[in-house]
Amino acid sequence: MLDIKWIRDNPEAFDASQKSRGQDVFAKTLIDLDEERRALLTEMQELQALRNTLAKEIGQAKAKGEDAAEVAARASSVKTDLSVAEASANERQQQLQDLLARIPNVLDKQVPEGGEEDATVVSTQGQVPEFSFEPKSHDEIGEALGLMDFAKAAQISGARFVILKGALSRLERALGAFMLDVHTSEFGYQEVNPPLLVRDDALFGTGQLPKFEEDQFLTTDQRWLIPTAEVPLTNLVREEVLPEEKLPQRFTAFTYCFRSEAGSAGRDTRGMIRQHQFSKVELVSIAHPDESEKELEHLTKAAETILQRLGLAYRKILLAAQDTGANASKTYDLEVWLPSQGCYREISSCSLDTDYQARRMNARWAPKSEGKKEKPRFVHTLNGSGLAVGRTLVALLENYQNEDGSVTLPEVLRPYMNGKKEITSDGQLV
RNA sequence: GGAUGGGUGGCCGAGUGGUUGAAGGCACUGGUCUUGAAAACCAGCAGGGUCGCAAGGCUCUCGGGGGUUCGAAUCCCUCCCCAUCCGCCA
Numbered sequence: 001m002l003d004i005k006w007i008r009d010n011p012e013a014f015d016a017s018q019k020s021r022g023q024d025v026f027a028k029t030l031i032d033l034d035e036e037r038r039a040l041l042t043e044m045q046e047l048q049a050l051r052n053t054l055a056k057e058i059g060q061a062k063a064k065g066e067d068a069a070e071v072a073a074r075a076s077s078v079k080t081d082l083s084v085a086e087a088s089a090n091e092r093q094q095q096l097q098d099l100l101a102r103i104p105n106v107l108d109k110q111v112p113e114g115g116e117e118d119a120t121v122v123s124t125q126g127q128v129p130e131f132s133f134e135p136k137s138h139d140e141i142g143e144a145l146g147l148m149d150f151a152k153a154a155q156i157s158g159a160r161f162v163i164l165k166g167a168l169s170r171l172e173r174a175l176g177a178f179m180l181d182v183h184t185s186e187f188g189y190q191e192v193n194p195p196l197l198v199r200d201d202a203l204f205g206t207g208q209l210p211k212f213e214e215d216q217f218l219t220t221d222q223r224w225l226i227p228t229a230e231v232p233l234t235n236l237v238r239e240e241v242l243p244e245e246k247l248p249q250r251f252t253a254f255t256y257c258f259r260s261e262a263g264s265a266g267r268d269t270r271g272m273i274r275q276h277q278f279s280k281v282e283l284v285s286i287a288h289p290d291e292s293e294k295e296l297e298h299l300t301k302a303a304e305t306i307l308q309r310l311g312l313a314y315r316k317i318l319l320a321a322q323d324t325g326a327n328a329s330k331t332y333d334l335e336v337w338l339p340s341q342g343c344y345r346e347i348s349s350c351s352l353d354t355d356y357q358a359r360r361m362n363a364r365w366a367p368k369s370e371g372k373k374e375k376p377r378f379v380h381t382l383n384g385s386g387l388a389v390g391r392t393l394v395a396l397l398e399n400y401q402n403e404d405g406s407v408t409l410p411e412v413l414r415p416y417m418n419g420k421k422e423i424t425s426d427g428q429l430v
Numbered sequence: 431g432g433a434u435g436g437g438u439g440g441c442c443g444a445g446u447g448g449u450u451g452a453a454g455g456c457a458c459u460g461g462u463c464u465u466g467a468a469a470a471c472c473a474g475c476a477g478g479g480u481c482g483c484a485a486g487g488c489u490c491u492c493g494g495g496g497g498u499u500c501g502a503a504u505c506c507c508u509c510c511c512c513a514u515c516c517g518c519c520a
Binding site (some may be wrong): 041075257 | 440449477479487488489490498499500501509
């Protein structure tokens with residue numbers, strides 16, 4: 001959520017950002033609406049003041065035992081006017097709120113113009129593997145191992161589900177544990193095991209509601225399956241006022257995520273790239289506004305470290321305007337090399353959301369300053385995948401596959417795989 | 431799911447229709463005292479909105495929303511949350 005006052009003071013900056021994003025709401029609409037709202041508000045408040053004065057008079061008169069009938073009659077008519085004024089002020093207020101709730105964050109100045117093709121490649125790391133044979137796709141490998149079953153998953157749950165078994169099931173668990181260990185022991189994140197079902201307010205707080213309702217799964221009791229652990233993790237600070245010295249707060253969680261994938265019909269239909277349910281290790285930082293830029297680098301580095309340790313080739317890109325999510329002022333994507341597709345595919349998305357989410361969930365911090373007492377201010381929130389576990393498994397299978405169909409396990413994972421080095425072509429761990 | 435009791439400022443807690451945005455305490459900030467610290471004492475200390483150059487004014491907020499009333503933290507309705515007991519259950 002943006003601050004209407006900020007928009008009032010910076011209409012050009014707001015419009016420039018909206019234009020870059022390809023949005024069609026501009027400052028003038030909002031400012032006009034806000035002006036009307038404020039006029040109505042003033043009117044309403046004057047009537048409230050009058051009401052309060054008269055009510056006090058009545059109270060005083062009664063205390064002295066005097067007759068207050070005349071004042072009471074006046075008060076009664078004020079009451080009628082007031083209810084009309086309140087109704088129109090509230091209506092305008094609601095209109096403005098509804099509009100603001102759907103407006104995306106203001107883009108950082110560094111964000112390049114354009115769409116998907118216009119991302120800036122920040123760095124490219126690791127060695128793209130060369131194969132002396134035609135590399136297979138992860139789903140071919142997994143099915144050949146007998147450890148990945150899309151057909152049965154479809155029978156049980158429908159399209160966009162998968163069943164992992166044996167070594168692959170274990171591999172997913174190992175990856176989650178490995179990632180959590182790195183983040184908690186090396187990057188200062190606290191491991192959290194959050195709820196996977198959340199209320200409207202939580203989703204509103206992180207910005208999935210009201211605009212992206214159709215991407216979520218809603219349960220029969222009006223709770224939502226989390227599309228990412230970003231939702232419960234960021235909401236950990238909702239309605240809090242954190243002391244300055246407690247910043248930054250860093251949280252990580254290994255959870256399942258659920259997405260309806262409405263509107264992505266036909267995309268990534270094969271394999272486990274795009275599923276209704278997938279596991280992810282999420283990173284969330286709650287930061288001081290002056291430190292948030294730096295915190296984004298810290299968070300992204302944590303995610304990159306996983307890729308590096310796993311020996312996967314990847315690149316880091318800065319998303320262009322139209323590809324940057326509504327919450328974010330700036331987003332880095334990490335893309336991992338997938339031999340079967342011969343290209344880099346998103347495996348992590350690390351965003352600085354500035355105070356956009358904090359405003360929605362009223363998450364603040366109290367500045368600590370000598371002598372002077374300052375008002376609480378909104379924190380900055382950041383989130384990133386560190387990493388998408390399902391896609392990491394995909395990348396491992398493809399990048400570490402051997403010609404005979406076996407898959408070598410990277411060194412760092414072996415302690416998490418009972419010391420085993422390889423998944424053999426018949427699906428055994430050895 | 432049933433029953434009961436609760437939700438008040440950063441925290442604890444008083445307050446059951448009338449100048450109560452709210453006693454008291456803790457925490458915090460400043461000061462006095464002290465070589466320094468502690469203690470003691472004095473003072474300050476909620477947030478949002480809106481008007482105003484400012485000083486400051488007005489207004490809203492006692493879990494959320496709605497209602498009764500000239501006037502609501504206090505009465506009514508509804509929803510949410512917490513606690514305890516019973517039932518059910520991984």
